[in-house]
Amino acid sequence: MKRALAGLAAVTAMTLTACGGSADPLSNASTTTGTPAPAGTITVGSANFPESTLLAEIYALALEDKGVTVNRKLNIGSRETYYPGLQDGSIDLIPEYTGVLLNHVSAAAGATESEAVYTALQSALPPELTVLEKSAAENKDAVVVTRATADERGLKTIADLAKSDDVVFGGPPEFQQRPDGIPGLQEKYGLKIKEYKSLDVGGPLTVDALKTGAVTAADLFTTDPAIEANDFVVLEDPEANFAAQNVVPLINKSKATPEVTEVLNAISAKLTTETLIELNSKLNAPDKPDAAKVAREWLTSVGL
Template sequence: MMKITVASAFALSLFTAMPAFAQFDPLAGSSDAPSGGSTVTVGSADFPESQLLATIYAKALEAEGFEVQKRLNIGSREVYMPALLDGSIDLLPEYSGALLSYLESGSSAHSPEEVAAALKEALPDGIAMLEPSEAQNSDMLSVTQATAEKYGLESIGDLAPVGDEIVLGAPPEFRTRQEGLLGLKEIYGIDFQSMKPLDVGGPLTLSALLNGQVQAANLFSTDPAIAANDLVVLEDDKNLFSAQNIVPIIAETKLTDEIAAVLNAVSEALTTDALVTMNGRLANQEGYEAVAEDWLSKNDLN
């Protein structure tokens, strides 16, 4: 019988504790927050890796004397991109391919270089991207060993003949994205039995996969739970999911050469393996601040 690891169980406990914070609005003003036009407000999406990356950005800037305010856990791209455009936040970590798909759904770019070039052109006026990191956190579809053996699954395409027996677990927005159900139907010809809306590759999705509530799940390449639970990652043999290099996105009104230098140094040092390690520490109850500080120290960035 498959079991959830200690790391996954901890992540699940974090998720179940979330209702206690349901009234919290990360975009609301704070009386003790820094004020003034020179403050850089760093935001993040509503999953741990994004919050970790935002914390790394914030601490790296603070180490160089910049005044920083954090507004983490904002929500999905459909929420935080408008916040970036209206000035509620100034800076956030992004994933190049996913942001490009959000801004330009018909893009055919897939390689890191193609995606970066297309994203630079697609960004709204007033928003700039800095140097992408080599680190990626790519979308993927994963199944358990038992499901892979039952249906002979090695690639995403192998799901097409058995899609009517497969419930897919994924975030709600996966239903309407090209790099989601639309592309899986158009490119791979997969008609799933249904899609169960869950969290963004998080503990609820993992639990549903391990407990058999879903037979396939949208997880991410830097998730330490994949190796810990011996999950099978299905090969994206038709390149539905594009490159997902981590890249700082910033309001041009806050961009200076000094800020660019700090954030580009972070991107240059960041690796996919480092993200897997740091995500594992988060899952083992270590805090964002401590994990970020250790990584910055190791790379002489604080």
């Protein structure tokens, strides 16, 4: 996954657990439950990593530009934490990823290709929720190792890693239990885990654990500039443990008015995987810009 990104030589880690400067420091399930916003207001949420916060700001700013009143509940936590808020109406809109969301609502769905995942997701969601048009932008979970580990062990695929019986794996706590996390890797590849280290959501703890050899392999996002900056190796996934993960707006149906739908679909039409990588790089610049600033600059640059 070599991508030429200017200025990444100095990047040591993508701080994926930090929220954007405008995010509310919400971190537990109690923040995702409560009274639904009024009919004319949309509460926009995000998960607890900068790409999610950035996408939420893109949604929020674009809606505000069209006169929609927006509340923000950013940096909430993992899907297991924020999804109940979508169901009870205390969160109306959140940027999501098709494959992992499908696994969350229907682990037995089995779809892996982009269109099949999106179609299955539309059918699997509860009646109060819907997804709007998916974008071409994709950010997948990936099993990542250092170049030295890949060379030493002859690793190209996750199946190669499964030949070892001494694997120390690092990732967010929820990855140990999610269907496409360790359980999926064990089922599809027979991966043997000597130890699992709960770290962060692809953030500095995970990157440092790989760099120092504290873990053999780790879960990182494919749009994380730290992969190229550190010459990490993304192991191929021939059994498609990780389904397609296109960015998509997940929204309460009652708030998906024609105006709101038009705004969000226009955003999805402009988002690409390369865009995500570039925006993540900007978020990790030395001056650590506010997510809302990066979001505004992108919206302006694409005429939104």
